[in-house]
Amino acid sequence: MVYAYTAIGDSLTTGFGALPGNGFVPIYRRMAEGRLDSPVMPANLGVNGLTTGGLKQRLSTSKVYRAAVTDAQIITMSIGGNDLIKAARAAGPRPGAFQGLLSQALKDCKRNYSDIMGMLAQLKAGTRTPYIIRLVGLYNPYPQVDEATEWVRQFNRYAAGYSSIHVGFASIYHEFAGNERGLLFLDHIHPNGRGYRVIAGKLDALGYRGLR
Template identity: 25%
Template sequence: MKNFLRTFAGFLLAILLIFCVFWLVFPKAGNRFSGEKRTVITQKKIKYAALGDSLTEGVGDATTQGGFVPLFAKAIENGTGSSVTSQNFGKAGDTSTQIYNRMLKQKKITKGLKKADVITLTVGGNDLMKVLRDNVTKLSTMSEKDFVKPEAAYQKRVKKLLDTIRQDNPKAQIYVLGIYNPFYINFPEMTVMQNVVDSWNKSTESTVSKEKNTYFVPINDLLYKGTGTQAVESDSTSSESVANNLLYTGDHFHPNNTGYQIMADAVYASYKEVNR
């Protein structure tokens, strides 16, 4: 009997040890944003500052209300019952360097970012376009290698932007939106552009992941193919071409109202997961 009890006790001990190992190696599923880097917004009055380029300004928004910015603010209000006061510091055409310089020079931006509970940042599209403009004479022969050094330099500027924001505001939740490929529908054979956009987004996501309480929001897969193509009549000929129905028909580059709603939904989905 004693031998049996010893064997049984040993068996139970082994089971307990195995259970403890599994508990440590495979912790309970939970919020993927949980941990020391995460803070949750609980107040009923939220201050929101939007910083960035034309996507923040809202170019292509037929309502001229500011693109995804007011839509995201309204989603927070509808989803949480909190009131949101927003400030839009977007400026069309700005590269990461120009956004950074504006942030330093304009006191209203510095003040708005310092007091914000939530910050969104749209950046990168104009940096990528600058690479294309700087190499306009050899566009047809450019390869992905031509974007490697500009990408590395861009990531340093993104980190500098985020670090500067953090100097005055260590607690705000920052959501950095990725870039998208507006040329895919008309030029699907330009695989270099799609690969470059994917690469820049992956690098930005990696940069953002190293920052406290900062989150990357991918939008390329949501926008670059549209929700199905639509036929449009060309201005120069009577023939028809196709267009991305999530982009503004005035330039086929910036999102239209539906595109901005999709962006707002993506940012709010991330916000909701962080603050649940």
């Protein structure tokens, strides 16, 4: 059997910050092929800078996205980091605005995430083909900022709550915390090749139960 793998999400899905072929999507695909002992055909629909709102819109209106999700047996999603980054940048040097902007961004992010998960479930409803959905958790791109740390922790707790027979959550927060120098690209925001290998390994460790 040939497994169709659709990757949706932001610049982590595109593999920004790593050499071609060294993002988590191609690494995870190779791992999945080894574990499943079958070819895995990828469709990478990642978009740099994509937010939860942007992904929700694409899943609502794009025939390409909707068909790719419907037809896939393996789906990965990395989303949410840009919601935090945009709120932090909007606050700029105004510390008084930081907490309010982050709080509103988290509320909007959770609502969008809920809508996204609902759309994924709807697109997969009635399918007779086994499938798995793997959610990539967030690390903290601003480890020196306490409010950002709490934002990421709350987001991860929320996203992990969608775990089910089909859905698995890959927690990467603790792997990156304190190891940013070794796992992040020069921009200190995106993973480097080592960081993407960590993400792929966490996805692979969730297993493939239900696909065979």
